[in-house]
Amino acid sequence: MPSPGASATQDTPLAPSVEKAYYRKCIELKRRLNEVEEANDSARLRKLRLNRAIMKMRLERAFLLDQLAKRMELDDDEESKQAIGNSNSSNYNNSHHDNEDEDEEIEDKQRQQQQLEQQNGSPSQPTV
Numbered sequence: 001m002p003s004p005g006a007s008a009t010q011d012t013p014l015a016p017s018v019e020k021a022y023y024r025k026c027i028e029l030k031r032r033l034n035e036v037e038e039a040n041d042s043a044r045l046r047k048l049r050l051n052r053a054i055m056k057m058r059l060e061r062a063f064l065l066d067q068l069a070k071r072m073e074l075d076d077d078e079e080s081k082q083a084i085g086n087s088n089s090s091n092y093n094n095s096h097h098d099n100e101d102e103d104e105e106i107e108d109k110q111r112q113q114q115q116l117e118q119q120n121g122s123p124s125q126p127t128v
Helices: 004-011 016-120
Strands: none
Touching: none
């Protein structure tokens, strides 16, 4: 059986102004609760998407580092092969280029001499 003091406070009606104030406060709190729950849901979803993006970027970084390591190994192998090939062919190339330069110089001198002969009108041959 309820105590007489408890039933007296429950049965006592509130003043209409106080009851309206509690009603407005309840509506306001419900609205605020919905806003907070929506913000929480959107923050949770955003965090989930960011975690997925981070995981994707970590995988991409690992893949790119692996590809870079493979290419560096290939470049090192190619450089060592080229270094061996270049040392064998460099002697030929250097001597070949020197001969070409000398040939060009001789041709230039011959052209200059022919131009001088044409200007003077007589061949420039040594007389005996």
